[in-house]
Amino acid sequence: MEDNKKLSFTHFGDIRIERANVRVIEIGAGSLKFALDERYPYYIKVYIGDSSDEGFEYIDDISGIDPKINDDEFMTIVLNYCVQHVEFITNKAMEERVQNYYKKLEKENQKVTQILSQYTDEQLLNEVNERGLLGGN
Incomplete structure (x- = not known):
């Protein structure tokens, strides 16, 4: 945040400052995170790493937790x-999965190219215009 910029928010009621202990287990160098917050002791929040600024996305809860677990x-x-x-x-x-995905995508593209090659450019342009796919009518 810029040094000269302040946050603005609407305040309802008294100002309370809460402190809490959160125990965290991370698996896979930031890939999975499990957080047990003492303010909400009956469940564990599960997060998965993502490419956002925050680094993690909430995905699940593990509920029914004893609040006094060690x-x-x-x-x-x-x-x-x-x-x-x-x-x-x-x-x-993972690399093999990605390669297989691209191979499948390439095969699908070849099928589309084969189907489209049966038509002239004029026929394709007429079809696109009739369907309004060029952003016209």
Whole structure:
């Protein structure tokens, strides 16, 4: 934030300052984050890393948590969640998935090109104009 700029917000009621302890477990160098906030002790918030400015996107809650769990119990709950809900893949496997996606996309593009090659440019232009795909009528 710029040094000379102040935030503006509407204030309703008294000003209260709350402090809270949040325990966090991160898996995969910022890929998954599990947060247990003492203000909301009955559930764990689950976040996944993304490319936003905040770095994480909320995706789920793990509810029914005992508010007095220790760190080992917290870790056990997180690991159980991962076993049930997370598929861990290697970089090589992800690269293979991406390559397969692009190969499939290329095949689909070839089919479209083959279908379009059956028509003249004039026929295609007439069809586009009739459907209003050029932003006209």
